[in-house]
Amino acid sequence: MDVQIVHEIFFMASLIFFGGMVGGAIAQKFELPDVVLYLLVGILLGPYGMNVLNVANGSLTVKLILTVGTSFILYLGGREVKIRVIKRVWVTIFLLSTIGVLISTFIVGYTSHLLLGIPFSIALLLGAIISPTDPATLVPIFKQYKIKKKVAQTVSSESAFNDAVGSVLFFTFLNVITSGHLSLEHSFVLFLKDTSFGIGIGLLIGIFGTVLISQSDYGFLKNFSPIMSIFVAITSYLVAESLGGSGFMASFVSGMVCGNKVYIGMKCNLENRKVQETVNETTGLILRMMIFIVLGTMIDFNIIFNHFWINLFIIFIFMFVARPLTIFTSTLPDGRADWHWNEMLFMCWVRETGVMPAALTGMLMGMNIPYLSHIVGIAFMTIIITLLVQATTTNIVADKLGLIDK
Secondary structure, eight states, X not given: OHHHHHHHHHHHHHHHHHHHHHHHHHHHHTTOOHHHHHHHHHHHHSTTTTOOOOOOTTOHHHHHHHHHHHHHHHHXXXXXXXXXXXXXXXXXXXXXXXXXXXXXXXXXXXXXHHXXXXXXXXXXXXXXXXXXXXXXHHHHHHHHHXXXXXXXXXXXXXXXXXXXXXXXXXXXXHHHHHHTOOOHHHHHHHHHHHHHHXXXXXXXXXXXXXXXXXXXXXXXXXXXXXXXXXXXXXXXXXXXXXXXXXXXXXXXXXXXXXXXXXXXXXXXOHHHHHHHHHHHHHHHHHHHHHHHHHHHHHOOHHHHHTTHHHHHHHHHXXXXXXXXXXXXXXXXXXXXXXXXXXXXHHHHHOOOXXXXXXXXXXXXXXXXXXXXXXXXXXXHHXXXXXXXXXXXXXXXXXXXXXXXXX
């Protein structure tokens, strides 16, 4: 039996890697975001396609892929946040990642509560799932199309920050639902504890890892910097979760520390840094490929088509009411950033949903959560629609608004 399980895992990995490479090649040829093709490959190989790749929802394999993949992608998202660049727009990023996430969560939650009759606490859980944007989608797009740096850094930083904040909000609501104790004060205490522990652990392990690969007297592991990235991302998650904090927040913050090592005065060998970046990008690509292909196999179209039009209307409200309100609430008060209308309109359109909602939805699989089918249906529909509609048109919208850096 053990040998059979090993063979099944090998077969699954082989299909994912080959399908991912083919999908990636097609994405490059037609200049599409690779995650869109990975998702389609998963659907094609899964139960609603060729039915050759069946991954049990809630299985240990799925949870491992989602947890490790999400924590490392959040770590990479943290590395993309350049402190010297975001100094000018930090107020906007802070508002987008806090007030903005709360606005989206509340609007989605309240709309779902009214239209589907979902209890408000569960509706807020749904809102927390789909509110984070996706660095795994946005960062490669911005590298490919050279969106103007100010806008690209703001949206990339927002996507990384609000993934971390959204994950904390998700686990706060999940704790409230499973404990049956709905209290604003209790929820706030949980949120504050998860966030503060996550930030603290992320800072400590990020600094620890950075020192060990620096050119200081303590940098005796400087030749192992690529492995250090993986160690820091996973260890910060594990330690934070063990101590009752947010592991995803810890992975993100540790990535911020490691990505700004030069800025904080930690000098590293240039050649080692280049190798580290190459390994990070390759590892991130593999994990992104695995997450979205597995996600594609998990999509249940029977659930999606149940309440289809109501779900679609909720997503419409999410995209065209919650997102613009989030952007204008976060950018207009920030006079220092000097935002222009074309920049704000672009940010209203760019809000792809991907890795974090996929991971959080996958974690709910197998749990006895009321109205789980509603959550899964709307989450999957949001991922599919935002990837197919918004991710594929990001460069077109940026060009029309004059935001491509020629």
